[in-house]
Amino acid sequence: MFGNKIDVSPVSTDMMTKQKRYEALVKALHADVFRYAVWLIKDRAIAEDVVQETFLRAWKSLDSLQDESAAKSWLITILRRENARRFERKQFDLVDIDDVSVSDPGASSDGHAENRQLRKAIASLSDEYREPIVMQVLMGFNGDEIAKQLNLNKNTVMTRLFRARSQIKEIMTGDQAVGVQKNG
Amino acid sequence: MDDITFRRTIYADPFTQDPEIIEAAKNDPKKQAFWEEVRAMETAIHSAMDIPVPDDLADKLILRQTMKTHQQNKRKSPWYIALAASLLLTSALTVGILTSSSGSLIGDVYAHIEHMDYESNKGAKVDLLSINNKLASYNGQLQDGMGEILSANYCYLNSIKSLHLIVKGENGLASLFVLPSQVAKDVDEQFANDKYTGKAFLLESAKIIIVGEDGQQVDDLAQRAKQLLNFSV
Incomplete structure (x- = not known):
């Protein structure tokens, strides 16, 4: 469930060729980067394209990645x-994507009913709530890291995270049982 | 800590390490229960976000990068480099074609006669009948009087099958090669390197190449070959 969380070990860059570094990066992080892209874009096919572009660009500027432990946020920056x-x-595609693929991440037939329902709930969040929570849950970023990625202050990020979970809870229970005010 | 602050903090970060939150939960079973509920939901959210990834995605990413890098390397050469490379290739091919039938063939000749001593020391001289048997594949015939022939073997000169005769002369050994004339057209009539000297000429349908260390001996052997060798077209 929490698989694919292997961090790229800080192998000496001197010893590794650029190619080997790249392949290690792909193997360690492609799954999480892909998942992030699907949640961001809500369309698996487009997400895969964007991931391809992301890794190509990563290859080109791989020399600028000095610290392998920063690879995850570096890749997410490129992806965004x-x-x-x-x-x-492609401004014209915008409408189509939102209309057709809104529930795409949840469209997968795997998992049980709660999983599918949760996927729909997450997918239905507006971008400003969905992206921070995906960063936090999927990528393991903390509040400061999310703030940096989204160019927001940390308080705003924490508020959005709180609202994201509130909304998911609302969708899942169909009421406001947790007693959190919507405008809180 | 009031309920709202507690819940907001937990909802913003279900795995918070904030000491005030931990303390508040310790002292309030309701808060503790709420936190556990949120943690359970968090596990479910994580599970929901953990969507399947295409099996071949990593391979695709590596392959695409390899292809792209390859293409870029190809594209990086400006047009004049490509043109220069093309001209170089053309001239190399031209020179290769012009020299292949003479240069490398003669090179092969030199290589063969370097082994002449070894070949000629293998045994007794070769009789005329067995030489004529071998010459038959070139429609050739040798009359008696050539002198002592120590070896008669087929060999390949620049991929052309030839018959190599090692002839003993007054001043050492010389070689006579028989080749089909139509595939050995462009051999120079006279050639030499720092050790060997040689000449080549046509005898009806055959090309004859004579090589030795002694120029006089090569001339003599050439004379005798012209008299004693016949090739029917």
Whole structure:
């Protein structure tokens, strides 16, 4: 369940060729980066394309990655930039993507009913709530790291995380049983 | 700590290490129960986010990078480098074609006669009948009078099958090669390196190459070959 959380070990960069570093990066992080992309984009096919672009760009600037432990947030930064570029390039696709693929991450037939329901709930969150919680849960980023990625202050991030979970809880229970005010 | 602050903090980070939160939960079973409930939901959320990844994605990413790098390396060469490379290739091919039938063939000749001593020391001289048997594949015939022939073996010169005769002369050994004329057209009439000297000429349908260390001996052998060898077209 919590698989694919292997961090790239800080292997001496001197000893590794660029190719080997790249392959290690791909193997260790492609799954989480892909999952992140699917939750960000809500379309598996487009997510895969963006992940391809992300890793190509990562290859080109691999020399700028000095600290392997920062690889995860480095890749997410590239991915978010690549995704933004996609919007610049293809503005016409926007409407289609949102209309057709809104529940795509939950469309997968695996998992039990609660899983599917939760996927729908997460997918239905607005971008500003969905992205921080995916960063926190899937990528293991803390509040400061999320704030840096999203260029927000930490308090805003913590508020969005709280609202994201509130909304998921609401969707799952169909009421406000936890007693959290929506505008809190 | 009031309920709202507690819940907001837990909801923002279900695995918070905030000492105030931990303390508040310790002293309040309701808060503790709430926290456990949120943690359970968090596990479910994590599980839900853990969507399947295409099996071949890692391979694809590595492959795509390899292809792209390869293409870029190819594209990096400016047009004039490509043109230069093309010209170089063309001239190399041209030179290769012009020299392949002479240069490398003669090179092979030199290589063969370097082994001449070994070949000629193997045994007694070769009789005329067995030489003529071998010459038959070139439609050739040798008359008696050539002198002592120590070896008659097929060999390949620049991929052309030839018959190599080692002839003993007054001043040492010389070699006579018989090749089909149509595939050995462009051999120079005279050639030499720092050790050997040689000449090549046509005898009807055959090309004859004579090589030795002594120029006079090569000339003599050439003379005799022209008299004693016949090739029917």
